[in-house]
Amino acid sequence: MTLHPLVLLSPHDSQSIDSAFGEDGHVRAVEGAGWAVARAIRARYAPCKTVVVCGPGFNGADGYVAARWLEVWGWSVVVLAVAAPKKDSLVEVIARSWRGRTFSEDGGRIANADLVVDAVFGAGLSRPLSDGLSHILRQANRLVAIDVPSGVCGETGRLLGSVKKAELTISFIRPRPAHFLEPAKALCGEIVCADIGLPADAVNEVKPRVFLNEPGLWLLPVADRGDHKYSRGVVSICGADKMTGAVRIAAQAARSSGAGLVRILGGDVALYRHSEPGLIVDDVPIGEAVKDSRRQVWLCGPGLSNAEVEAYLPQLISAGKTILADAGALGTGAEAVEALRGVSVITPHMGEFRRLFGALAESPRIEAARQAAQCVGAVVVLKGSDTIIAAPDGRVAINQHASPALATAGSGDTLAGIVSALLAGGMPAWEASCAAVWLHGDAGIAAASEYGGWPVVEALEKGLGRARQRAEKHQNAKNYKNLPFARL
Numbered sequence: 001m002t003l004h005p006l007v008l009l010s011p012h013d014s015q016s017i018d019s020a021f022g023e024d025g026h027v028r029a030v031e032g033a034g035w036a037v038a039r040a041i042r043a044r045y046a047p048c049k050t051v052v053v054c055g056p057g058f059n060g061a062d063g064y065v066a067a068r069w070l071e072v073w074g075w076s077v078v079v080l081a082v083a084a085p086k087k088d089s090l091v092e093v094i095a096r097s098w099r100g101r102t103f104s105e106d107g108g109r110i111a112n113a114d115l116v117v118d119a120v121f122g123a124g125l126s127r128p129l130s131d132g133l134s135h136i137l138r139q140a141n142r143l144v145a146i147d148v149p150s151g152v153c154g155e156t157g158r159l160l161g162s163v164k165k166a167e168l169t170i171s172f173i174r175p176r177p178a179h180f181l182e183p184a185k186a187l188c189g190e191i192v193c194a195d196i197g198l199p200a201d202a203v204n205e206v207k208p209r210v211f212l213n214e215p216g217l218w219l220l221p222v223a224d225r226g227d228h229k230y231s232r233g234v235v236s237i238c239g240a241d242k243m244t245g246a247v248r249i250a251a252q253a254a255r256s257s258g259a260g261l262v263r264i265l266g267g268d269v270a271l272y273r274h275s276e277p278g279l280i281v282d283d284v285p286i287g288e289a290v291k292d293s294r295r296q297v298w299l300c301g302p303g304l305s306n307a308e309v310e311a312y313l314p315q316l317i318s319a320g321k322t323i324l325a326d327a328g329a330l331g332t333g334a335e336a337v338e339a340l341r342g343v344s345v346i347t348p349h350m351g352e353f354r355r356l357f358g359a360l361a362e363s364p365r366i367e368a369a370r371q372a373a374q375c376v377g378a379v380v381v382l383k384g385s386d387t388i389i390a391a392p393d394g395r396v397a398i399n400q401h402a403s404p405a406l407a408t409a410g411s412g413d414t415l416a417g418i419v420s421a422l423l424a425g426g427m428p429a430w431e432a433s434c435a436a437v438w439l440h441g442d443a444g445i446a447a448a449s450e451y452g453g454w455p456v457v458e459a460l461e462k463g464l465g466r467a468r469q470r471a472e473k474h475q476n477a478k479n480y481k482n483l484p485f486a487r488l
Ligand SMILES: NC(=O)C1=CN([C@@H]2O[C@H](COP(=O)(O)OP(=O)(O)OC[C@H]3O[C@@H](n4cnc5c(N)ncnc54)[C@H](O)[C@@H]3O)[C@@H](O)[C@H]2O)[C@@H](O)CC1
Pocket: 014, 015, 017, 018, 029, 030, 033, 055, 056, 057, 058, 059, 060, 061, 062, 120, 121, 122, 123, 124, 125, 126, 127, 128, 129, 130, 146, 147, 148, 172, 173
């Protein structure tokens, strides 16, 4: 058994791995980690005046090993030991293998160095970084971080103090959630992940719950000779009377991402009938429509008023439909949360999330999304530049594959349409949501390159067929070449 390539390691997972290493194994792991750090640096920088700032734990230990290798390769290296390792600890033994110049006071060395290596604290930091330490690191001109820039909480991406931005961050085995979560993400620079070996026992110890959202985490259904429109899936969308554009955008996105049939029910029926000819428009009561067992998947929310949501949502829930609730269906406070019980997926942006869940919005986004998913019993897609997809069972995916070009009105409706199409295609809710976020991001990246960075929302749907094709290609690849970090 191996660890899935898309797993992101929490500090807790790392501790489980470290205990599986045993003492000898741990020394080998630190040797491997320090060597990887030195190699990653050597591959990117010419030999220069370097200060390695070492803390008291294993992050510091990696720093001592990296210093040793850089010096072997002829670099001018000094260590600034900002805290001594614990007496008689393994870190102390490893630190002694560094025989070069060591200082305990900065004395202006950091400001004068060409390169500073931050080996002070790793991802498991539990207390805020002291002002003294952050002052020292902030003087660096160019910084390379081991594991995470010191002061970053590896699990949540929160900053525990004032953190200096790194140009390069080198992590081990698998990246950390923080490497892809704001605000930490913006401070990590290029991410390199080094393979330092993993004891077989460790794989069983790690219970991965956080993943990078890339093809291979999920599998899209592929086109088959025997397909017919019902096998590809039917999406039904609750029609709005006034904000009809949102409904049409969602409908087009659902069709462009593979739904066999998309129907709009109610709202401004005349307008919908005169819009895209591929749409089917119904003017029957919702109570009638839910009796059709082929119409299992419903999108409720884009463009809808409160009154419209009240007319649709309870009937859909009591009919046991698979529901995606977005926009207008995401109301205010505990009563609105209660009204959502029974839906499969909700897709709030941060404003909608705050309105629904109040104080929970103040928690780190990954924790907030996970708790909200447990609270509603639905998949929560917390949108943003680092969209988080949380399942009620605790699984979380973090999406990187996106573009700021998506920050345009109606882009959320596009996403809702894609999720609906994948649900209708038979994917489970979390997988459908993850895949949809990736396809949406891919369409955004493609539209940005085609329209000079500033596409209108209607351009997104045009990229969805190709996005799906790219996802199918990558999801079948064994080598995971297209990840947003380099591998060593
Ligand atoms: N499994 C893995 O992922 C591996 C991780 N390795 C390294 O191991 C590191 C983790 O090692 P540790 O768990 O020793 O963590 P750290 O090296 O971050 O050190 C934690 C130590 O600092 C103290 N501390 C925490 N916050 C503090 C604060 N604000 N002020 C002062 N002291 C504070 C703690 O009490 C503890 O003694 C990783 O960052 C990575 O560099 C590698 O050596 C090999 C394998």
